[in-house]
Structures are given as structure tokens and as C-alpha cells.
Amino acid sequence: MKFPLLTTGLCFILATNAFAQLTGTLKDEKGAALPYANVAVLQLPDSTGITGAMTNVDGSFLIPTPTPGSYILRISTIGYTQLYTAAFRVGDSSFKKDVGVVILKQDARTLREITVKTTRPAITVEADKMVVSVAGTALAAGSTAFEMLEKAPGVFVDQDGNIQLNGKAGANVMVDGRLTYFTGKELQSYLEAMSAENIKEIEVISNPSAKYEAAGSSGIINIKLKQNTRLGLNGSLNAGYQYNGASGYTAGMNLNYKAGNWNSFLNLDMAERPRLREGVMIREFHANGADAHFHQLRDETLTMHTPALRFGTDYDLNARHSLGAVVNLSMNTMDRAFYSGTDMNDRKTGKHTFIEAGNFNDNRSTNHTFNLHYNGQLDTVGTTLALSIDYIQLQNKANARYENQYQNLNDNTITDELLRTYNPGYYHIYSANADYSMKAWQKAKLEAGLKASHVVSDNELSFYEVKGEQEELDENRSNQYRYTESILAGYVNLNTNLSDTWKLQAGLRGEQTLGKGKPEASDAIRKRYLNLFPSVFLTQQVSQQYQVTYSYSRRIDRPNYRSLNPFIFYQDPYSWAEGNPDLRPQFTSVFQVNQLLHNTYSLQLGYAYTKDFFAEVPEQNSEDNTTVYKERNIDKAENYSATLIAPVKLLSGWDVSNNLVAGYQKNKIFLKEEAIQNSQLYWMLQSTHNVLLPLDLQLQATAGYNSPSNHGVYQFKRQWWLDAGLKRSFMKDKLDVTLGATDIFRTRDMRGDASYNGDVFRFVNYFMVRSIKLNLRYNFQHGQNFKARNRSIKLEELNRAGGQ
Structure with missing residues (x-):
């Protein structure tokens, strides 16, 4: 009974969003459609980002109407000058607006290629975790996830593959926020079969909140894999x-x-x-x-x-x-x-x-x-x-x-x-x-x-x-x-x-x-x-x-x-x-x-x-x-x-x-x-x-x-x-x-x-x-x-x- 109710509720949400919309089409100066550009809805007066969308293959976009208030659209894509639309006001949930065809001009600054090479920190600290960069590093090439895990600060692995974090046993290992369900030798074998070249970074969370599984007395080690960022x-x-x-x-x-x-x-x-x-x-x-x-x-x-x-x-x-x-x-x-x-x-x-x-x-x-x-x-x-x-x-x-x-x-x-x-x-x-x-x-x-x-x-x-x-x-x-x-x-x-x-x-x-x-x-x-x-x-x-x-x-x-x-x-x-x-x-x-x-x-x-x-x-x-x-x-x-x-x-x-x-x-x-x-x-x-x-x-x-x-x-x-x-x-x-x-x-x-x-x-x-x-x-x-x-x-x- 719960599953049909959930399905019905989801369909209702999707159907409601189909009636009130912000629409438009994005093209370049030659009239060619610009697909996969970013269209962001900013609320006035402080230009806070509320919602947004990406243009389709034909350059069109469709965004559900936001709550009542004043807004502008920010339209941007790589290689073109960023554009802001005129302000408009949403009165109620039935409000519709079609901004028509928006033309973006090419950014002349992108015509010259500039290459800047620099190093990046191997470890960065955030309020609730420590992040170890792995992607693109020399030691990641040809290594396994287990070898990279051993290099993470505060991590010690004993002869049976048991992982200690900051001197405490009981660390849970996750991959992309998903627990691996391995311990000891089995965890070691699993991570040794995973290429470190597919890892973006390793997060070390020593004291997780109630949102996470209660398992893991010394904390959580989350291995984040690389994700697609290109069309x-x-x-x-x-x-x-x-x-x-x-x-x-x-x-x-x-x-x-x-x-x-x-x-x-x-x-x-x-x-x-x-x-x-x-x-x-x-x-x-x-x-x-x-x-x-x-x-x-x-x-x-x-x-x-x-x-x-x-x-x-x-x-x-x-x-x-x-x-x-x-x-x-x-x-x-x-x-x-x-x-x-x-x-x-x-x-x-x-x-x-x-x-x-x-x-x-x-x-x-x-x-x-x-x-x-x-x-x-x-x-x-x-x-x-x-x-x-x-x-x-x-x-x-x-x-x-x-x-x-x-x-x-x-x-x-x-x-x-x-x-x-x-x-x-x-x-x-x-x-x-x-x-x-x-x-x-x-x-x-x-x-x-x-x-x-x-x-x-x-x-x-x-x-x-x-x-x-x-x-x-x-x-x-x-x-x-x-x-x-x-x-x-x-x-x-x-x-x-x-x-x-x-x-x-x-x-x-x-x-x-x-x-x-x-x-x-x-x-x-x-x-x-x-x-x-x-x-x-x-x-x-x-x-x-x-x-x-x-x-x-x-x-x-x-x-x-x-x-x-x-x-x-x-x-x-x-x-x-x-x-x-x-x-x-x-x-x-x-x-x-x-x-x-x-x-x-x-x-x-x-x-x-x-x-x-x-x-x-x-x-x-x-x-x-x-x-x-x-x-x-x-x-x-x-x-x-x-x-x-x-x-x-x-x-x-x-x-x-x-x-x-x-x-x-x-x-x-x-x-x-x-x-x-x-x-x-x-x-x-x-x-x-x-x-x-x-x-x-x-x-x-x-x-x-x-x-x-x-x-x-x-x-x-x-x-x-x-x-x-x-x-x-x-x-x-x-x-x-x-x-x-x-x-x-x-x-x-x-x-x-x-x-x-x-x-x-x-x-x-x-x-x-x-x-x-x-x-x-x-x-x-x-x-x-x-x-x-x-x-x-x-x-x-x-x-x-x-x-x-």
C-alpha cells in the first residue's frame, strides 16, 4: 500500500510542475542552438540562487516557477559572455514567463589559451572532515585503493587487514557514501582489486552525525570515485x-x-x-x-x-x-x-x-x-x-x-x-x-x-x-x-x-x-x-x-x-x-x-x-x-x-x-x-x-x-x-x-x-x-x-x- 501511495505522490509532484514554468531558447550570434548551458534563477535583492536548469540539445530550457517574489535569470556557458535578463516578479504558483530567444556573444578572452600549472594541497580540512586528494597524483597511478588508504593520515592497517583510525579500531569504509560491507582480509582483497586511478579523494570523518550509520566506532573513511563532469x-x-x-x-x-x-x-x-x-x-x-x-x-x-x-x-x-x-x-x-x-x-x-x-x-x-x-x-x-x-x-x-x-x-x-x-x-x-x-x-x-x-x-x-x-x-x-x-x-x-x-x-x-x-x-x-x-x-x-x-x-x-x-x-x-x-x-x-x-x-x-x-x-x-x-x-x-x-x-x-x-x-x-x-x-x-x-x-x-x-x-x-x-x-x-x-x-x-x-x-x-x-x-x-x-x-x- 505504501509503494502505490509514494508513486502517486511522486506523479502528482511531477504533474504539478508541468503547468507553471519559465521557458526560453538560447542561441549564439550565428543562430545555432547552445545546448547544455546553465540557466540560474536568482532571487532579488541579494541575487540568491534559488533553482535552475540546463538547456536541451535544441537550446531550450524549462524551469518550474519559483515561489512569489522578484527574480532575474543568469545565463552562462563556457566560451560565451555571461548574460542577465531583466527582472520580473512572480505573483503566484500559476505564473508563466517565456523569455524568447536569448543570444549569447562569444567571449574574446577565451580565444587565447593560457596554461597555468600549480600544485594543490594533498590534504584539506573542513569543519566535519579531512579530505585527502588522490586524483591525478603520481602515487595513485598503478596503485590500489588499499594502498592509497594506508597512506591516509592517521590510518594504520594491521597484518589481518583491520583498519585503525587515529589509534582506534572500528573504522567503516565507504565508497561514494556507500558502505563496502567488508572487514579484515575481505576488505583488503576488495580494495586491492580497486584501481586508485578511479579515486577522486578520500574523506576521513572521525565523528559522524546521526545521519550516518551508527556502525564505525572510530569513524568513517569515504572513498569518493571520479564522476563525469563533461557532456x-x-x-x-x-x-x-x-x-x-x-x-x-x-x-x-x-x-x-x-x-x-x-x-x-x-x-x-x-x-x-x-x-x-x-x-x-x-x-x-x-x-x-x-x-x-x-x-x-x-x-x-x-x-x-x-x-x-x-x-x-x-x-x-x-x-x-x-x-x-x-x-x-x-x-x-x-x-x-x-x-x-x-x-x-x-x-x-x-x-x-x-x-x-x-x-x-x-x-x-x-x-x-x-x-x-x-x-x-x-x-x-x-x-x-x-x-x-x-x-x-x-x-x-x-x-x-x-x-x-x-x-x-x-x-x-x-x-x-x-x-x-x-x-x-x-x-x-x-x-x-x-x-x-x-x-x-x-x-x-x-x-x-x-x-x-x-x-x-x-x-x-x-x-x-x-x-x-x-x-x-x-x-x-x-x-x-x-x-x-x-x-x-x-x-x-x-x-x-x-x-x-x-x-x-x-x-x-x-x-x-x-x-x-x-x-x-x-x-x-x-x-x-x-x-x-x-x-x-x-x-x-x-x-x-x-x-x-x-x-x-x-x-x-x-x-x-x-x-x-x-x-x-x-x-x-x-x-x-x-x-x-x-x-x-x-x-x-x-x-x-x-x-x-x-x-x-x-x-x-x-x-x-x-x-x-x-x-x-x-x-x-x-x-x-x-x-x-x-x-x-x-x-x-x-x-x-x-x-x-x-x-x-x-x-x-x-x-x-x-x-x-x-x-x-x-x-x-x-x-x-x-x-x-x-x-x-x-x-x-x-x-x-x-x-x-x-x-x-x-x-x-x-x-x-x-x-x-x-x-x-x-x-x-x-x-x-x-x-x-x-x-x-x-x-x-x-x-x-x-x-x-x-x-x-x-x-x-x-x-x-x-x-x-x-x-x-x-x-x-x-x-x-x-x-x-x-x-x-x-x-x-x-x-x-x-x-x-x-x-x-x-x-x-x-x-x-x-x-x-
């Missing part, structure tokens, strides 16, 4: 080569087409990306009188093939209303070979064993995402309505073979073992949301919205021991798990000016969660909770150059669906990971004070308190010398942080963006009836230099340093790195050639430990991020600038599904 046909072709110990390639095509009321795009990416790892794992077992030593050398080769197709279109029904659709189709094929040599010496029992192991994984996953959306401006004073419907289907098939050879170093006997696993799974995610905004009073804006989502996930794990030609099912390590979850959410958000110097934004979001997990041959596990998430932002404009914002918000992180899965994921004879269906969501309260000087320099002070913080805990068993990795709720986590952004212009062609994050992280956890506190003072420094060199060369270099830090029970050692890239354009900027190098001194290795209760757990991993890249991009375009529709969509469930 006609335009786009680019790119190809690249990378070497990091193994060879890889990238290739892609972007097409955009704007004609009349249609704006369509198509992106195609193909890549073969090698990912190599070298590592060492050391464990010592001393609890309960044990005395054993585990030393493992690791060598991993992983190759990903990632074809992806993304296309969509928007249609302008009229100047105020548009409909659109976006489709994403992608496939990820991953071949992995993981070799390890493990020396296991149990001095208490006298058993000394050396294990040579090979893990071979063949994973195939597909992702189909479909979106329909409507954007409407319901009147001339800023009332808007946005509707979005999404369906996501994720499917994956994972086959693994584990070859183990045990050599008893006491008597030199050798035993072979062969294991196989089959792990298919799927996710179906349905989501719909509506966002409404209106002018509440003279200086106030009211926003409200609803969202409903439903997730169905089903995973199966079959574990086999292979003996001869026979495969025997190991029922203790096999399982099937089905999980369904529904979330109903609503929010209201108010923005208002309290005075000339004070602004207030206050909001409240409510989310009802209904979940049900059903392991095979076990009782169902039900999750049902309703939570409220308030947010308050109070901004003081101390002077024209100095602004202070005080903010508070409450946020939630739900466990991703993989973490709730009770499966046992085999790694080697002495190590495996295990899901935890009893995981509870974690809740975080965030307090911040953000100072902004000259709209350039920013100092943000913050405190965050997290209850039921969940983190991976390696539990070592001294009885059989095994280690089980399991995510669990620890007692609490506290974080004190300060973030400073200070750009500097050294020369006219040399800009430097500096970012410093300092803080204190404190975690408290109870393990084996013992309270363990993991505290650490940390700081992260990053400096990015953009330099214009002779011969039209552009240099971008980024140097970074991370001090020792912590997460959960882990302590991470310091790391530093230097990346650099050179870019030069040819053929009147149509062809870009880029040469880049990452981790030039091979210093960005991951070192850490998690030692407690007398046991020792240490590791070193280097993911071969040192690489050299050569990339070519050819750009073709034709037309004039126009305002592209925003295709941002907000989803959250897929982030926890481990795929998009």
Missing part, C-alpha cells in the same frame, strides 16, 4: 606494469556519456596482482610448567585476478527530479601457496619435530550489486527526498589442500599427512532507505530518514582427511552455519544557527537488531537489541579565522558475519582460527574538540571509551602446544588522541602536507582469570610533498613513521617508509606517464607480540610492499562542465559480510 563522450584508457618480486599488470577503461537528460558511465578494470609475504612466527609455552618452543618460517605467494565491471545511468525527469541505477559485477579469483617450515621442540616431553607444510588455496568469488535510486527537490526552498533500494548477492567457493610432512628429529622417522577442505558460502543482502530534508525555519535545516535491511548468509565447511584414495569426513571440524539478521533504523537531525557565532547540530538515531544464528545440530542463537545513538555538535566561530567545534556521539560495531561463524579455519597442525557466535556488539562513546585556524590548520583532541571491545586473542594451549585465534569481547578500551594537520607552502611549486597523530591507548582484558592491561603511548607522523620540477615533471613523495602501538592484546613495533612517484604529461595533457616506487628502503615490515600468562607470541611479516610501477593513461574528452548527480548510497550490512 558528450569522454573517458580514459589506462595500462600498467608492477614488479614486487613477481610481475603484475593493470588495465582499465572509463567511459562517460552525457546527452540531453541522460548521464551514463561504464568502468571496466582488469588486473593481475601478486602479493608476496615473508615471515617468522615464534611461540614459547611456559604456562602450567610447560617448556616448549615453536619457530616457524613462512613464505607466501598469492595471485589475484580481478575483472570488474561497473555501469550506471541517471535520467533527469525535469530540473528537480531524477531516477538512476547502478550495477556492479565483479569476480575475484585467488590462487595461494603458503609454505612453512616449523621447528617444534617440547623440552618437557622430549619430543622434537620438524614440520614442512604446504597450504594451497583456490578461491573463487562473485559479487553482484544492484541499486535503484531517486533524488528529488520538492520545492524551491531546499526540501529534498532521496530514495534508494539495493540488492547484493555474494557467492564464494573455497577449496584448500594441506600437505604436511612430520620429521621426528629424535629417530628421523617421517610421516605424511594430506587434508582437504571445501568451503562454499553465499550472502543475500536486501536494503532500502529514505532520506528527507527540509528548511525548518529561517536558519534551520531538519533531516530525517528510515532504513530497513535484511541479510541471509549460509556457509558450509567440509573437512576431510585423505588416506590413499579415500576421503574421510572429519565431523568434528565440519559444520554448516546459517545466519539471518534484520535491522530497522531511523534518525532525525537538526542543524540551526543559535547566533552569529554559534551553530548547533543535534541528532538521534535508533536501530533495532534482530539476529538468528543456527549451527548444524545445535540450538539457534538469537540476538535482539534496540539501541539509541545521540550526537551533538556545537560550533563556535570565535573569529573569521578561528573556529572551534565541540562534539559527542555514541556508536556501535556489530561483529562481522564471519566472526560469528563457529567454523574452525585450519592454518597448520598447531594453529587454527575459530569463530565465536557469542560475540556481543561493542559500544563506543566519542568526545572531541576540533580547532580550525584559517580554514587550513586543524588540531583535534579526542577521547573514546569502548565497552565490550572485541579483538582477536591468540590463546595458547600448553598441553598440546597449539594456538587458537579467536575473536572475543574484552572488558574495555580507552583512547586519548590529538591530531594536528599543518600544511606548508615552501615555494610556489612546492606544497607540503604534514599530519601528526599522538595519543594513549589502554585496553583491559581478562584471560584465564587474570586481568591483563595493555597500554601504549603512540604517535604517527606523515609528510607528503608535491613538487613541480623542470621539464614539466611532477614529483610526489610521502614519508611516514609509526611509533610502537597496540591493539587488543597485541603490541606492534615501530615502522617507517618512503614512497615516491614522478609524473609527466604529453600530447596536451592527454597522455600521462607515471613512474612510482613504494617502500623504497624496505622498512615497512609488521612486527609484534602478544605475550601474557608466561607464554610468548611474536611475529614478523613483510608483505613485499616495496615495488616499482610504470603506468600510462590516455584521456579523451569533449564538452562543457555540468553538475553530475550524486550516486552515493548508504549500506552497512555488506561490510560485515566480508564481501561486496
Whole structure:
């Protein structure tokens, strides 16, 4: 019943707009029609922009009549002198006006071409977010979105792909305002399959308002893709080569087409990306009188093939209303070979064993995402309505073979073992949301919205021991798990000016969660909770150059669906990971004070308190010398942080963006009836230099340093790195050639430990991020600038599904 009513209401709005109109036709001095010119309606006496339209192919335009008042039309297009019409007065909603044929004269100043080259800031600061420029930078060429994300100030990624922001875990990653629904390794794989050359900028929002999903305790990282800004046909072709110990390639095509009321795009990416790892794992077992030593050398080769197709279109029904659709189709094929040599010496029992192991994984996953959306401006004073419907289907098939050879170093006997696993799974995610905004009073804006989502996930794990030609099912390590979850959410958000110097934004979001997990041959596990998430932002404009914002918000992180899965994921004879269906969501309260000087320099002070913080805990068993990795709720986590952004212009062609994050992280956890506190003072420094060199060369270099830090029970050692890239354009900027190098001194290795209760757990991993890249991009375009529709969509469930 609601859907027909909504459709009828929409038709009524469109029909009403068809009767009262401002019309006219635009031509040049030769009588030729001027399509896609801008016609703006300005209200007198202060020339405030009220509404507008773009001329059609024949030069005509049609604009719904504004509310009663006095107006003029401003008509402009590139290459022609801007023109203002005579003033006219609108009496009522039935008013009509035809300005006839308007002639624009060519602007003589555009007949001479002037080229000005300059650098642009790598980081800019706005009142509620930090924006990192990516488009056109030398380091973006040939890189992945994941690599660019690691370069964002305040971002730290651990060895499992978990993202921390300003020292806090729980950052949600969005693409064009749409949550990716990935976490951990799945998020890493997804972002590694996305070309950074399609990214415009990265937004870092450390304390989002109630309008955003409540998920993401440390904030939101929004990756904004490039959008079409030209009429006609335009786009680019790119190809690249990378070497990091193994060879890889990238290739892609972007097409955009704007004609009349249609704006369509198509992106195609193909890549073969090698990912190599070298590592060492050391464990010592001393609890309960044990005395054993585990030393493992690791060598991993992983190759990903990632074809992806993304296309969509928007249609302008009229100047105020548009409909659109976006489709994403992608496939990820991953071949992995993981070799390890493990020396296991149990001095208490006298058993000394050396294990040579090979893990071979063949994973195939597909992702189909479909979106329909409507954007409407319901009147001339800023009332808007946005509707979005999404369906996501994720499917994956994972086959693994584990070859183990045990050599008893006491008597030199050798035993072979062969294991196989089959792990298919799927996710179906349905989501719909509506966002409404209106002018509440003279200086106030009211926003409200609803969202409903439903997730169905089903995973199966079959574990086999292979003996001869026979495969025997190991029922203790096999399982099937089905999980369904529904979330109903609503929010209201108010923005208002309290005075000339004070602004207030206050909001409240409510989310009802209904979940049900059903392991095979076990009782169902039900999750049902309703939570409220308030947010308050109070901004003081101390002077024209100095602004202070005080903010508070409450946020939630739900466990991703993989973490709730009770499966046992085999790694080697002495190590495996295990899901935890009893995981509870974690809740975080965030307090911040953000100072902004000259709209350039920013100092943000913050405190965050997290209850039921969940983190991976390696539990070592001294009885059989095994280690089980399991995510669990620890007692609490506290974080004190300060973030400073200070750009500097050294020369006219040399800009430097500096970012410093300092803080204190404190975690408290109870393990084996013992309270363990993991505290650490940390700081992260990053400096990015953009330099214009002779011969039209552009240099971008980024140097970074991370001090020792912590997460959960882990302590991470310091790391530093230097990346650099050179870019030069040819053929009147149509062809870009880029040469880049990452981790030039091979210093960005991951070192850490998690030692407690007398046991020792240490590791070193280097993911071969040192690489050299050569990339070519050819750009073709034709037309004039126009305002592209925003295709941002907000989803959250897929982030926890481990795929998009």
C-alpha cells in the first residue's frame, strides 16, 4: 500500500510542475542552438540562487516557477559572455514567463589559451572532515585503493587487514557514501582489486552525525570515485606494469556519456596482482610448567585476478527530479601457496619435530550489486527526498589442500599427512532507505530518514582427511552455519544557527537488531537489541579565522558475519582460527574538540571509551602446544588522541602536507582469570610533498613513521617508509606517464607480540610492499562542465559480510 501511495505522490509532484514554468531558447550570434548551458534563477535583492536548469540539445530550457517574489535569470556557458535578463516578479504558483530567444556573444578572452600549472594541497580540512586528494597524483597511478588508504593520515592497517583510525579500531569504509560491507582480509582483497586511478579523494570523518550509520566506532573513511563532469563522450584508457618480486599488470577503461537528460558511465578494470609475504612466527609455552618452543618460517605467494565491471545511468525527469541505477559485477579469483617450515621442540616431553607444510588455496568469488535510486527537490526552498533500494548477492567457493610432512628429529622417522577442505558460502543482502530534508525555519535545516535491511548468509565447511584414495569426513571440524539478521533504523537531525557565532547540530538515531544464528545440530542463537545513538555538535566561530567545534556521539560495531561463524579455519597442525557466535556488539562513546585556524590548520583532541571491545586473542594451549585465534569481547578500551594537520607552502611549486597523530591507548582484558592491561603511548607522523620540477615533471613523495602501538592484546613495533612517484604529461595533457616506487628502503615490515600468562607470541611479516610501477593513461574528452548527480548510497550490512 505504501509503494502505490509514494508513486502517486511522486506523479502528482511531477504533474504539478508541468503547468507553471519559465521557458526560453538560447542561441549564439550565428543562430545555432547552445545546448547544455546553465540557466540560474536568482532571487532579488541579494541575487540568491534559488533553482535552475540546463538547456536541451535544441537550446531550450524549462524551469518550474519559483515561489512569489522578484527574480532575474543568469545565463552562462563556457566560451560565451555571461548574460542577465531583466527582472520580473512572480505573483503566484500559476505564473508563466517565456523569455524568447536569448543570444549569447562569444567571449574574446577565451580565444587565447593560457596554461597555468600549480600544485594543490594533498590534504584539506573542513569543519566535519579531512579530505585527502588522490586524483591525478603520481602515487595513485598503478596503485590500489588499499594502498592509497594506508597512506591516509592517521590510518594504520594491521597484518589481518583491520583498519585503525587515529589509534582506534572500528573504522567503516565507504565508497561514494556507500558502505563496502567488508572487514579484515575481505576488505583488503576488495580494495586491492580497486584501481586508485578511479579515486577522486578520500574523506576521513572521525565523528559522524546521526545521519550516518551508527556502525564505525572510530569513524568513517569515504572513498569518493571520479564522476563525469563533461557532456558528450569522454573517458580514459589506462595500462600498467608492477614488479614486487613477481610481475603484475593493470588495465582499465572509463567511459562517460552525457546527452540531453541522460548521464551514463561504464568502468571496466582488469588486473593481475601478486602479493608476496615473508615471515617468522615464534611461540614459547611456559604456562602450567610447560617448556616448549615453536619457530616457524613462512613464505607466501598469492595471485589475484580481478575483472570488474561497473555501469550506471541517471535520467533527469525535469530540473528537480531524477531516477538512476547502478550495477556492479565483479569476480575475484585467488590462487595461494603458503609454505612453512616449523621447528617444534617440547623440552618437557622430549619430543622434537620438524614440520614442512604446504597450504594451497583456490578461491573463487562473485559479487553482484544492484541499486535503484531517486533524488528529488520538492520545492524551491531546499526540501529534498532521496530514495534508494539495493540488492547484493555474494557467492564464494573455497577449496584448500594441506600437505604436511612430520620429521621426528629424535629417530628421523617421517610421516605424511594430506587434508582437504571445501568451503562454499553465499550472502543475500536486501536494503532500502529514505532520506528527507527540509528548511525548518529561517536558519534551520531538519533531516530525517528510515532504513530497513535484511541479510541471509549460509556457509558450509567440509573437512576431510585423505588416506590413499579415500576421503574421510572429519565431523568434528565440519559444520554448516546459517545466519539471518534484520535491522530497522531511523534518525532525525537538526542543524540551526543559535547566533552569529554559534551553530548547533543535534541528532538521534535508533536501530533495532534482530539476529538468528543456527549451527548444524545445535540450538539457534538469537540476538535482539534496540539501541539509541545521540550526537551533538556545537560550533563556535570565535573569529573569521578561528573556529572551534565541540562534539559527542555514541556508536556501535556489530561483529562481522564471519566472526560469528563457529567454523574452525585450519592454518597448520598447531594453529587454527575459530569463530565465536557469542560475540556481543561493542559500544563506543566519542568526545572531541576540533580547532580550525584559517580554514587550513586543524588540531583535534579526542577521547573514546569502548565497552565490550572485541579483538582477536591468540590463546595458547600448553598441553598440546597449539594456538587458537579467536575473536572475543574484552572488558574495555580507552583512547586519548590529538591530531594536528599543518600544511606548508615552501615555494610556489612546492606544497607540503604534514599530519601528526599522538595519543594513549589502554585496553583491559581478562584471560584465564587474570586481568591483563595493555597500554601504549603512540604517535604517527606523515609528510607528503608535491613538487613541480623542470621539464614539466611532477614529483610526489610521502614519508611516514609509526611509533610502537597496540591493539587488543597485541603490541606492534615501530615502522617507517618512503614512497615516491614522478609524473609527466604529453600530447596536451592527454597522455600521462607515471613512474612510482613504494617502500623504497624496505622498512615497512609488521612486527609484534602478544605475550601474557608466561607464554610468548611474536611475529614478523613483510608483505613485499616495496615495488616499482610504470603506468600510462590516455584521456579523451569533449564538452562543457555540468553538475553530475550524486550516486552515493548508504549500506552497512555488506561490510560485515566480508564481501561486496
